[in-house]
Amino acid sequence: MPAIPGEETMxxxxxxxxxxxxxxxxxxxxxxxxxxxxxISLIDKLTRGLAPKAGEILKDLDPAWAKPELFQTIIEVITxxxxxxxxxxxxxxxxxxxxxxxxxxxxxxxxxxxTHPMAQWHEYPITxxxxxxxxxxx
Numbered sequence: 001m002p003a004i005p006g007e008e009t010m011x012x013x014x015x016x017x018x019x020x021x022x023x024x025x026x027x028x029x030x031x032x033x034x035x036x037x038x039x040i041s042l043i044d045k046l047t048r049g050l051a052p053k054a055g056e057i058l059k060d061l062d063p064a065w066a067k068p069e070l071f072q073t074i075i076e077v078i079t080x081x082x083x084x085x086x087x088x089x090x091x092x093x094x095x096x097x098x099x100x101x102x103x104x105x106x107x108x109x110x111x112x113x114x115t116h117p118m119a120q121w122h123e124y125p126i127t128x129x130x131x132x133x134x135x136x137x138x
């Protein structure tokens with residue numbers, strides 16, 4: 001279903017086994033734009049394992065662009081609405097530099113990966129957010 005510019009649309013995938021999550025609301029835009037969300041894993045510099053320090057690190061970052069993720073070992077960095085990839089780069093680079101500076105103060109390195117090779121998901125704390133808690137319970 002095409003969106004009307006400025007009209008709110010919802011992404012509401014079909015329910016599976018009655019385990020339906022809350023819908024996610026999106027706003028359409030009048031022109032083609034893009035935004036980027038990067039999920040950055042926090043790595044203990046000594047052990048090279050995941051470091052559940054997102055809560056500590058996020059205290060020193062701007063919540064407009066640095067967000068908690070499902071696991072406390074990940075921080076999401078987001079761009080604003082960008083017109084092209086040059087704008088994405090200009091938006092992301094200072095944010096990533098700031099994240100790297102703050103993480104270094106906590107003895108944490110950063111990496112972008114789908115999964116950590118040594119991680120067992122059930123060993124890491126979940127971010128205390130109703131949507132994440134609902135997701136894990138289902």
